[in-house]
Amino acid sequence: MLTLLLIVVFFLYDLTGNREYVLERRAYRIAALLLVAWSIGYSSLVFQTLTGNRILTPAIMGFEAVYLLFQTVIVFLYGDKTFQVLTESRNFGWSVLMMLGFAMLIYLFVFRREKNNMYFLLLTGLILGTLFTTLSSFVQMLLDPNEFSLAEARIFASFNRMNTALLRYAAGAGGLMLILAVKYHKYLDVLALGREQAISLGVNYKWVTGVFLFIVSVLVSVSTALVGPITFFGILVTNLTYELFKTHRHSVLLPACGLVSSVTLIGGQFLVEHLFNMTTTISILINFIGGVYFLYILLKAKKL
Amino acid sequence: MIEVKDISRSYGEKIILDEVSVTIPKGKVTSLIGSNGAGKSTLLSIISRLLKQNGGTVLLDSRDIEAYKTRILAQHLSILKQANHTDLKLTVRELVSFGRFPYSQGRLTAADEEQVDQAICYLNLQEIAGQYMDELSGGQKQRAFLAMVVAQDTDYILLDEPLNNLDMKHAVQIMKTLRKLCDERGKTIVMVIHDINFASQYSDFIVALKDSRVAFFDTADRVIVPEVLQKVFDMDFKIVETDGKKICNYY
Numbered sequence: 001m002l003t004l005l006l007i008v009v010f011f012l013y014d015l016t017g018n019r020e021y022v023l024e025r026r027a028y029r030i031a032a033l034l035l036v037a038w039s040i041g042y043s044s045l046v047f048q049t050l051t052g053n054r055i056l057t058p059a060i061m062g063f064e065a066v067y068l069l070f071q072t073v074i075v076f077l078y079g080d081k082t083f084q085v086l087t088e089s090r091n092f093g094w095s096v097l098m099m100l101g102f103a104m105l106i107y108l109f110v111f112r113r114e115k116n117n118m119y120f121l122l123l124t125g126l127i128l129g130t131l132f133t134t135l136s137s138f139v140q141m142l143l144d145p146n147e148f149s150l151a152e153a154r155i156f157a158s159f160n161r162m163n164t165a166l167l168r169y170a171a172g173a174g175g176l177m178l179i180l181a182v183k184y185h186k187y188l189d190v191l192a193l194g195r196e197q198a199i200s201l202g203v204n205y206k207w208v209t210g211v212f213l214f215i216v217s218v219l220v221s222v223s224t225a226l227v228g229p230i231t232f233f234g235i236l237v238t239n240l241t242y243e244l245f246k247t248h249r250h251s252v253l254l255p256a257c258g259l260v261s262s263v264t265l266i267g268g269q270f271l272v273e274h275l276f277n278m279t280t281t282i283s284i285l286i287n288f289i290g291g292v293y294f295l296y297i298l299l300k301a302k303k304l
Numbered sequence: 305m306i307e308v309k310d311i312s313r314s315y316g317e318k319i320i321l322d323e324v325s326v327t328i329p330k331g332k333v334t335s336l337i338g339s340n341g342a343g344k345s346t347l348l349s350i351i352s353r354l355l356k357q358n359g360g361t362v363l364l365d366s367r368d369i370e371a372y373k374t375r376i377l378a379q380h381l382s383i384l385k386q387a388n389h390t391d392l393k394l395t396v397r398e399l400v401s402f403g404r405f406p407y408s409q410g411r412l413t414a415a416d417e418e419q420v421d422q423a424i425c426y427l428n429l430q431e432i433a434g435q436y437m438d439e440l441s442g443g444q445k446q447r448a449f450l451a452m453v454v455a456q457d458t459d460y461i462l463l464d465e466p467l468n469n470l471d472m473k474h475a476v477q478i479m480k481t482l483r484k485l486c487d488e489r490g491k492t493i494v495m496v497i498h499d500i501n502f503a504s505q506y507s508d509f510i511v512a513l514k515d516s517r518v519a520f521f522d523t524a525d526r527v528i529v530p531e532v533l534q535k536v537f538d539m540d541f542k543i544v545e546t547d548g549k550k551i552c553n554y555y
Binding site: 189199 | 352353354374375376377378379382383384385392393394398402403405406409410411456
């Protein structure tokens with residue numbers, strides 16, 4: 001734990017400490033990185049506990065697909081006037097609302113039909129997500145190259161277009177969710193035993209999972225709207241956390257996962273900025289490493 | 305006392321339980337028997353609130369189970385389902401400690417720790433208490449889960465095929481423990497069981513389900529007779545008595 005903290009500090013120092021102006025900008029960027037790292041790490045871990053599956057991320061619910069579609073469609077509708085029509089913060093607000101609305105619709109749909117089955121929920125999300133992804137690729141085909149480059153800037157995750165005002169909203173939302181979550185943290189260990197055990201041990205399963213799904217949705221929506229989609233990141237950091245901390249206790253796992261994701265994300269951004277000189281984006285880097293690691297997990301799981 | 309009143313449940317068109325009513329006596333071992341698809345597990349799941357019924361009520365000590373707070377209900381009634389495989393990095397003792405969750409909500413008091421120790425002793429798990437669940441054999445796992453239920457210390461214990469995948473030695477061990485829980489601690493045990501001979505040897509009452517309804521409900525002695533079993537399972541039975549206990553031969 002301490003070593004991880006040290007690494008975080010190390011990266012902080014390594015990044016900052018050049019010039020005054022850069023220092024301030026970088027402080028914001030690190031704040032954003034930390035915020036996103038904790039949001040994604042936290043929500044992925046909780047999501048995996050709820051589903052009892054270690055190779056899932058909340059992305060499977062189709063959040064990112066909604067985001068992609070929304071970004072593509074507005075560029076399609078407004079063309080190069082996009083930025084005049086929709087300011088950054090309004091874009092942020094709308095993106096979050098769209099994603100949350102989408103998530104809530106699926107929850108309502110699935111839970112009202114008394115199916116009450118996590119996998120049915122995932123499947124619905126997955127199918128709709130695929131539909132949206134295909135739709136956005138289709139719309140992207142229709143865009144002219146200039147417009148496409150506008151959309152492209154949003155489609156790939158990036159910490160470079162950080163907006164301080166947005167960061168404040170996002171931090172606020174994250175903080176609120178954390179306050180909401182603290183009361184329910186004690187249930188996580190029990191939820192990991194599975195639905196039936198959890199009910200037998202007196203957890204109000206439907207309500208508690210509902211609360212956690214809501215928290216996860218908010219965190220994922222906010223971080224996606226802030227920096228764009230980073231799919232594999234969740235799988236990468238949660239599994240690294242399980243490897244490093246062989247425990248089932250969420251009181252250890254949650255902060256540990258936050259630290260691991262901070263280290264990974266800040267490290268990744270550091271590489272992008274200094275080693276690759278901004279020639280690549282962090283989402284490509286993360287998806288590459290994440291993808292390789294994902295394959296490794298699959299192969300390892302097969303052996304057991 | 306568990307009173308099941310007019311419970312119905314169907315999946316789509318298929319009716320699993322058709323206005324089933326039965327009163328399960330307190331402080332006894334009651335087995336649910338019947339052929340596959342007769343609705344045994346469904347009934348057990350509804351009694352234990354894992355599954356919602358389409359109609360009817362379940363009363364626990366004369367109070368609707370839906371009127372209980374989930375946490376309070378978990379102090380009165382516990383359920384152990386089959387297929388409890390968990391890939392969590394969890395020691396036996398940690399698993400058993402979860403049994404205290406309805407009381408302490410995760411923060412174990414000294415009294416809770418003592419209950420956990422007792423439960424571990426009760427199932428002779430002292431030697432493997434520090435081992436991880438994924439290193440254990442099937443019989444040991446089942447005993448660990450049972451220890452968790454013992455630690456939960458509920459008046460009612462429901463079990464869905466507790467002997468599934470166990471060899472004879474471990475099956476007998478589990479059944480003896482259940483019998484002991486009933487006799488020594490006055491627990492009410494309700495279980496779904498496939499092996500009719502285990503039901504015959506260890507239970508006080510037997511509920512036989514057939515075609516979505518309760519076909520017979522009586523003391524074990526009066527259900528384990530050829531005519532009754534023939535009706536329930538549609539096959540021939542021979543019953544032999546040894547040491548005052550009935551053994552069914554249906555092979």
